[in-house]
Amino acid sequence: MSRAEILGAIRRGLRRGALPDDQAMALRARLAGHPRHLVPARSQVARPAQIALFIANVEKEFGTVARVASLDDVPAAVGDYLAAANLPTDFAMAPHPDLLGLNWASRPMLTPRVGRAQGTDLVCLTQGYAGIAETGTLMLPATPERPTTLNLLGDVALVVLKATRIVGPYEAAWDLLRQELGMPRNVMLVTGPSRSADIESTLELGAHGPRNLHIVLVDDDPTAIG
Amino acid sequence: MHATSPAFKANVTGALADAGLQKALTFTRPRFPERRAAAVAALPEFERLRDIGRDIKNHTLANLDFYLETWADNVEKSGGHVHWCSTADDARAAVLAICEKVGAKTVTKGKSMISEELGINEHLEQHGIAPVETDLGEYILQLRGEGPSHIIAPAFHLNREDWEESFRKSHTDLPADRVFGERRDILVEARTILREKFLAADVGITGANFLIAETGSSVIVTNEGNGDLTQTLPRVHIVLASIEKVVPTLEDATSMLRLLARSATGQDFSVYTTFSTGARRPGDLDGPDEYHVVLIDNGRTGMIGTEFQDMLRCIRCSACMNHCPVYFTVGGHSYGWVYPGPMGSVLTPGLIGVDKAGHLPNASTFCGKCESVCPVKIPLPKLMRHWREREFERHLTPGAMRTNLAIWGWFARRPGLYRTATRLAAWGLGLLGRKRGRFASLPLASGWTEGRDLPAPEGETFFARYAREQRNKV
Numbered sequence A: 001m002s003r004a005e006i007l008g009a010i011r012r013g014l015r016r017g018a019l020p021d022d023q024a025m026a027l028r029a030r031l032a033g034h035p036r037h038l039v040p041a042r043s044q045v046a047r048p049a050q051i052a053l054f055i056a057n058v059e060k061e062f063g064t065v066a067r068v069a070s071l072d073d074v075p076a077a078v079g080d081y082l083a084a085a086n087l088p089t090d091f092a093m094a095p096h097p098d099l100l101g102l103n104w105a106s107r108p109m110l111t112p113r114v115g116r117a118q119g120t121d122l123v124c125l126t127q128g129y130a131g132i133a134e135t136g137t138l139m140l141p142a143t144p145e146r147p148t149t150l151n152l153l154g155d156v157a158l159v160v161l162k163a164t165r166i167v168g169p170y171e172a173a174w175d176l177l178r179q180e181l182g183m184p185r186n187v188m189l190v191t192g193p194s195r196s197a198d199i200e201s202t203l204e205l206g207a208h209g210p211r212n213l214h215i216v217l218v219d220d221d222p223t224a225i226g
Numbered sequence B: 001m002h003a004t005s006p007a008f009k010a011n012v013t014g015a016l017a018d019a020g021l022q023k024a025l026t027f028t029r030p031r032f033p034e035r036r037a038a039a040v041a042a043l044p045e046f047e048r049l050r051d052i053g054r055d056i057k058n059h060t061l062a063n064l065d066f067y068l069e070t071w072a073d074n075v076e077k078s079g080g081h082v083h084w085c086s087t088a089d090d091a092r093a094a095v096l097a098i099c100e101k102v103g104a105k106t107v108t109k110g111k112s113m114i115s116e117e118l119g120i121n122e123h124l125e126q127h128g129i130a131p132v133e134t135d136l137g138e139y140i141l142q143l144r145g146e147g148p149s150h151i152i153a154p155a156f157h158l159n160r161e162d163w164e165e166s167f168r169k170s171h172t173d174l175p176a177d178r179v180f181g182e183r184r185d186i187l188v189e190a191r192t193i194l195r196e197k198f199l200a201a202d203v204g205i206t207g208a209n210f211l212i213a214e215t216g217s218s219v220i221v222t223n224e225g226n227g228d229l230t231q232t233l234p235r236v237h238i239v240l241a242s243i244e245k246v247v248p249t250l251e252d253a254t255s256m257l258r259l260l261a262r263s264a265t266g267q268d269f270s271v272y273t274t275f276s277t278g279a280r281r282p283g284d285l286d287g288p289d290e291y292h293v294v295l296i297d298n299g300r301t302g303m304i305g306t307e308f309q310d311m312l313r314c315i316r317c318s319a320c321m322n323h324c325p326v327y328f329t330v331g332g333h334s335y336g337w338v339y340p341g342p343m344g345s346v347l348t349p350g351l352i353g354v355d356k357a358g359h360l361p362n363a364s365t366f367c368g369k370c371e372s373v374c375p376v377k378i379p380l381p382k383l384m385r386h387w388r389e390r391e392f393e394r395h396l397t398p399g400a401m402r403t404n405l406a407i408w409g410w411f412a413r414r415p416g417l418y419r420t421a422t423r424l425a426a427w428g429l430g431l432l433g434r435k436r437g438r439f440a441s442l443p444l445a446s447g448w449t450e451g452r453d454l455p456a457p458e459g460e461t462f463f464a465r466y467a468r469e470q471r472n473k474v
């Protein structure tokens, strides 16, 4: 059996048998405690600066951000974005309570279809779980309310993100995830729209995934407005 | 993958004469180092993170059996399956068995170096299953029947004309008179064709940049999103991962990820970094029904406990080759197997044998640049030297080189004679090369001078200069 073979070969190389109990215990404690290593200082700043860093990093990686005052303003922001980019007004939308609760009819023409994305969808809208200021990264875990295909199949990925969900480093986002969801089947960390430099080492956006990543940032965090 | 490493010298001769390749190499050469330098400069903690990266990997390797078992238990707990495979044959058989069980006809693939190592595509094809590479670079290489020349930019040796020619030849359903005005047109055509393949595939195969013991997850890193489409749309997701990919926790993986993209492409973070843990869960609207990890040794355990164990820290970032003067002179294909550049020169003899890959550790100027940029501080030049020693011990070194080394050894043990001889040689060469300071060609040394100039000595040996400066010091 290959399992025994591989483990045996490793132990022979390390010149020992299976780990003694006390050492295994110490390793289990390390796993349970999952200590942080050095966390770069850049994201450990006051709230307004943290939000600003998140936005600056998203834009540096060719994403775009629109800030709105409350969730109720999301349909208008989505409508404005699609109109300005000359995009269709029907789109696939995550069955997330925040999004389902919005008055989409307030903006005539907008027609969300709730569910996962299909290969022909041009525009997809999902709910961002967390934002990581360190690199302008979105954390998008797969849950019944957040199908993974919405992050990938559209030409345009729209993501609604609450400012209260922006953290500094990745480690803070892992902590949120562990507390609230455990480890979902799939967790995507997304930094900007899809791209490739495979053709003559020159960057082109929109390789297989979205060509545009647009974040509607909801200012629900009073401490974040500087 | 069939190795042509034994023919390294012939490969190099071909590469030096290949104008298209040399054009691509010249164009790309400055770009990788510039981008990495900018990303590193923007993160003051980078140097300290390199030490941390090295330590995390060393800790994991010292307890590799424990972390692999913990990881495997957690994969099973989350509804996935682990297939332990000692050899490439075992791994190919495992992949085929999974595909056949679900009656797969087509398989999409994310970029994976271990897949190249195992020759998965050929094996599937032989059994009537069509593999489709979806990374843009890998896709065109598949159309052209070539292997990758770089571990993260597999097709950078091709120029735009090559892409157009291959697309016209392969995509015959499209109008023959279509125009490729810009690079974007090439990209759009590939995207359209591959979108169909993604949606039709029965199985998706990806590699893994990391495995996480704590959660039983596998991690892939891409910029295109092709890996995510590959693992999300088909019914079955197969991960190919070698044993040294495991790290203990999400925090450990995070620290490694801070190093990876900066060292590789000079990005702060890749566009898609995705953690997969098991199969689709109740209520999920998408994702695969089955999640398998084919865990592969294929020679790696043989490096544990030897001087080559350090090589198992490698996170395949490509920084070493991106900064390597040899790599950028001869190109990746010259190395003759899956892994080129300094990391390949150390890893390839470890995996396919020094008898087949003994030339590779010699393909070095020992400038030390690779080690200085390696995010996990692998002492690549030292390891290459170890292979040279082993090769020498096995008497595999070509006769001429052994004779020369023996002559050098005879002189080196006789300091007086050594100084006289080297003084004469330095003086002679200095005289000959006085004008340009370097030789574009030298009799008996064309193997050196064909790809680069040999700097001319300044007419004095180190010993002589040292003695002179000591005298001047008072």
Ligand code: SF4
Residues within 6 Å of the ligand: B263, B313, B314, B315, B316, B317, B318, B319, B320, B321, B343, B370, B373, B374, B375, B376, B377, B378
């Ligand atoms: S040896 Fe170091 S620099 Fe080279 S690919 Fe591996 S990790 Fe990167």
